[in-house]
Amino acid sequence: MKSIGNLKINKILELMLIISVTTMILISGFVWIITVRIIDMHEAKLFISRSVSIPGNTMHIFIFTVISSICFIVTFSVRSSNRLNGTYIIFVTFIIEFILELICIILLNFNYNGILLWTFANALIYLKKNKYISIVIVAATVSYLFTTHDLVKLFINIYDISAYIRVCSTSLQTVIFFIYNALNLMTVVSFILCCISIIVNKEEIIEKNIELNKQLEIANFDLQKANIELERSLMDNARLAEIRERNRIAREIHDTLGHTLTGLAAGIDACIALAGDEKTPLRNQLDLLSKVSRNGIKDIRMSVSSLRPDAPDRLNLESAIKELVENTKRVAGVNIIFNCEDINLKFDEDEEMAIYRIVQESLTNSIRHGNAKNIEVMVKKNFGSIGLIIHDDGIGCEKIESGFGLRHIRERVNMLKGQVNFRSENGFIVEAMIPIRWGEEYG
The missing domain is CATH 1.10.287 (Helix Hairpins)
Incomplete structure (x- = not known):
């Protein structure tokens, strides 16, 4: 699918092509009509005496110009229809167009060479490889400079379109000169607009690539x-x-x-x-x-x-949490209140370790992320389960996003077939319910 920028550029290229082929057809047709008129009025001898040079068979020149213009329209249509993706094939179409353009310019005695600007603009859009772009740009630039009518007539004898315009009446001469100069000007203006659009489109692509690279870096991180x-x-x-x-x-x-x-x-x-x-x-x-x-x-x-190497010496769950609370208070300098009901239950080591880690991770989050000064840890026994509530007076958060710590708390609770909720009310609250699998009391 084409972007909006490419569609805009394509429209400008279409406009340039219409202006260029129209100008060439009008010039060749005008010279043919005037030549026929001169012959019919028996003024050929007078016209030849005043002209530096005259073209060949003007009817054949007109026919060739029309056929070439049709070829330009066909090749451009195929090129812009997205059916040609090979750079080599596109380059071949440019070569064909370039040869036809030079022939048309020579047959028109260099009175119009704006069609080369159209090829130059096409090359900037459709050629992807730098070596092909360089070849076409250099060829188009050199050809455009050395096919300028005023420069070429210094070296060879060529006719000037103005000689044919002067055959017409004075009032008609003004109109024809205006149309001729306007078409030349429109060719240059459309080429400038196309170049500006190309530059703007390239800048937009660069900005999009930069933004995409930033998103990729974030995604990679x-x-x-x-x-x-x-x-x-x-x-x-x-x-x-x-x-x-x-x-x-x-x-x-x-x-x-x-x-x-x-x-x-x-x-x-x-x-x-x-x-x-x-x-x-x-x-x-x-x-x-x-x-x-x-x-x-x-x-x-x-x-x-x-x-179970730590089984004989390990503390029960309540004593382990008390020791964790005291160590955290001493190291972090925060006030931690530990409330525990009479929970004289013995769990499997994985359960006790998970419960211990949940309390430990919650205290760490409250201090590190919540900047809490006061934390309350409550452990209470329910029917068939124990409940954990860790409430701090920290800054909380407007939107709770599961970071590394919260995800680990949730994973540990899920492994024990429990449930956990996080709330931000006057600080941050972690509530967990863990079912009891073992009812053996500590001895």
């Missing part, structure tokens, strides 16, 4: 940022998947082998109680079995601890 976030998200997901798998194996060991050994140890202790205090071989054997089974339980606990 956003893409790089998204890739970084994706990498971090993948790493978090991989770590959570690893934690889940290790927890599953730990539970399997604890619930199967651990329980079996615990039952076995209890059974042996019962047998020892029945055996009494007398040191018999049976009692000694039972003491040995009890010791081996308890060592086995210790080994099981060590294996579970190796799968």
